Amino acid sequence: MASTQDVLDRIDRNREQHLDELREYLRIPSISTDPEYEGEVMAAAEFLRGKMDDAGLDTELVASPTGGYPMVYGEWTGAPGKPTVLFYGHYDVQPVDPLDEWRNDPFEPTLEGDDLVARGATDDKGQSFTHVKAVAEVLAERGELPFNVKFLVEGEEESGGESIEAYVRQDGGDKLACDCVVVSDTSMYAPGQPAMLYGLKGLVYMEIRVQGPNRDLHSGTYGGAVRNPANALAHILAALRDPDTGRVQIPGFYDAVEPLEEWERDAFGALPFDEDGYRDDLDVPALHGEEGYSTRERTWARPTLDVNGIWGGYQGAGAKTVLPAKAGAKVSMRLVPNQDPQDVARRFTEYVHQVAPSGVRVEVETVHHAVPTRIPTEGEAMTAATDAMEAEWGNEPVMIREGGSIPIVATFADVLSVPVLMMGFGLPDDRLHSPNEKFNVQNYHGGIRTVARFLDRLAAS
């Protein structure tokens, strides 16, 4: 059987073709949030399915159980009794506005040095296409794989991901049964420095609505007579966090929090991190967060609470002397293992009602929640992944966590009960969701090679 090096050589030989195929894929404006692009989103699904067919996979478009876009499914199950790897990705992309900030047409991929600039270049067409091309080249070189693979690539990641969530929970358990999941929708730590992401925060997103009088009032005529709902809202929001210690003041909020392990604090502390540069880039007078923790620890592994939006009364230019009828805010909390989003939502709601001043009516709604995830940092799949990354990039991957939430990762971990390997090939400055999104072509090529290496390492372990 052809060696790993044979496969890597083949990947190198076909480098231009891989790039051409990615360009073709990127030319399809598969913006899932905008119904005008429905045809293009479907075209992207068909394109990807075609590439999986070409690779030698058995494919289908899995209809959405919620009426949304289908998932592209592909499998090679020629190794019965052998382990199975499930590759996840998404074929939809973010909208492109503000369009005038793009240097080129966002759907005409443009090479600028080693960077391929296009919407979706990294997120996630480019990254998830590495999985397809790696499997395709292994099959082309050897006619078989050392074990089974499945692909599930969704078209709604940028618009809520409802379809895949429902599908995995309802029907996916058997069909998707596997030994590990591979996701490439994250970043390396720095150029040349690979990273394995092993922890994601959860989320509870709440909305507070404060109703004062039944209509906007003249602040002269009625000022002093009724509780102002915007003032009341400020009191509620101010009570949520201690402004000095940065601690969330909701009783029991920290009860279930899994403390940072000693090795994690050491590992995070050892990572290169230019705190001054970070502060200057954000142009804030000082960084701020929960006392007793570093910036990395706070953003990656400590729960947080932020007002995401606030509104009420007059927001225009100049003066309008209104005492507003109502005010509201959106507040989200990022959770860490083992916080339970529903428990936190309940505590939040109780606390808001407890601290709310009299004379107004307060409603609290849970808009959205996601559970926190932590992947074991040991095990065969993880070792195969870290070995593959180190072999490809020449540096041992660093173990990192992340403050964001990827709900499908938690769902896979929950439903399939397997490790989810977050193996990112993007770079931190790839401008995901922003104008001039890019993907470094060396990283694209290295990503394909890394996935091929990973398959062989996993088979050998």
Next chain:
Amino acid sequence: MASTQDVLDRIDRNREQHLDELREYLRIPSISTDPEYEGEVMAAAEFLRGKMDDAGLDTELVASPTGGYPMVYGEWTGAPGKPTVLFYGHYDVQPVDPLDEWRNDPFEPTLEGDDLVARGATDDKGQSFTHVKAVAEVLAERGELPFNVKFLVEGEEESGGESIEAYVRQDGGDKLACDCVVVSDTSMYAPGQPAMLYGLKGLVYMEIRVQGPNRDLHSGTYGGAVRNPANALAHILAALRDPDTGRVQIPGFYDAVEPLEEWERDAFGALPFDEDGYRDDLDVPALHGEEGYSTRERTWARPTLDVNGIWGGYQGAGAKTVLPAKAGAKVSMRLVPNQDPQDVARRFTEYVHQVAPSGVRVEVETVHHAVPTRIPTEGEAMTAATDAMEAEWGNEPVMIREGGSIPIVATFADVLSVPVLMMGFGLPDDRLHSPNEKFNVQNYHGGIRTVARFLDRLAAS
């Protein structure tokens, strides 16, 4: 010389004509805030000037020193050496939106029972036209007035009043010299119960802008790293008032406050006031304000602080996990004599900077301010006014204050150093600034008679 009763009889005989003239005046849509109505605003000025000409006054349109709408000026100065009364009013009106809530065309005055329904019916065309018709009828009956009168009617009261403010301060001192000013732009206390307004609050209107990071951030990636400007704003706003006592927490805020006099507390307490009905009308669970004072005392004669508007981050439906770059609020304080708006603005600004959390940049701007006013409740002019009201309505007027500000009243008091008599003929439910504004025709007629009585009483005193 014809008696007061002869004048009143004449006013009664010409009642229909007075109403017809007011209708004609109300048909002119003189909306000063909307540049589309410029021609109509000018037409209203010309109409009013014509009515003053007809009355026998010497008139002119006084050009605005700030490039806005002219003031209609009229005078009868045939009694040299005798006192002078200056009548103030405004010929512009509020916009009419929401138009679909009007039962009739807002500029086609419609009689509904005793109510004339039209935009401007009370505020202020109807009320200030009583001055013109009263003077016209006295002159028609007698060929002369017992003393001198001046009229100054502006066209920008609903759009900032800049022209008259500049004119009175720059050039008005000599031309407008008088012994008292009469303003009819307020309300009676209740049907049949006249009121003299002797106190108005001042105002300081501030804007607070809190700048966090230089761009909106992902609340997952950056939550815990930087101070959230919306959270910081909530802390600032919460620090402004004690939520329990309702007291403003700005150091020195109450230092200059003129305490309520004993007779005022007695007088306010003796006024009929249905507190339950008031609360039910506003549909709040409870009224609220500074502890130790009644609702009337708080709204009329105690300083207040209200958030007029608040904004920041995501205000749409659902969830957007943004850590906003900035947040802001508009906050106004209603002031009582002898609070100095500029001093309060300074204290506010210092306090906001003092309580602002670290890690954000805070700007405070004074948007607007107005000085509080208190008119002596004694003196010849005040006595003439209260006697005239009692004679006309059969009830002694109650002495009231008001939480709003009428900046021109303070300017008149300041520049001309004379009492400003606020003699209102409207009713509290006249729906000023709202759809279906109305003016009771009995009040219009009684208003003309009251002004005629006032002129004779003042001449006799």
